[in-house]
Amino acid sequence: MLLLDDEPEIVYVVGEYLTTLGWQTIQCASMAEASTAVAQARALDAAVIDWIVGGASARTLIEQLQKRHPKCAVLLATGLGADVLIAREFGLPSIRKPYTMRAIANRLEAMVKLDRR
DSSP states (O other), X not given: OEEEOSOHHHHHHHHHHHHHTTOOOEEESSHHHHHHHHHHOSOOSEEEEESEETTEXXXXXXXXXXXXXXXXXXXXXXXXXXXXXXXXXXXXXXEESSOOHHHHXXXXXXXXXXXXX
């Protein structure tokens, strides 16, 4: 599971929490790290991607992820008011920041179960 946010504290805390729930996380705090992880990963079953990282949108990363790992369930995280519009553009679910640990875990678990049907 790929986790991308430009706030290292969020990456660490959310990553550690998801690890305790059984997820194997690849924690990234920059687009470059995430792009490398997407390219090198054999398989990704899920990803939580902050829409704006380092001042840039995650559009290119999402396109790369969907091309390389088409079965990966992607959850967009954003604090922007346009989160619903952004998610609709990609046909992806979103979660509004700040989110609770339980909320993100529930969303991921539901997404992956649906994707595996």
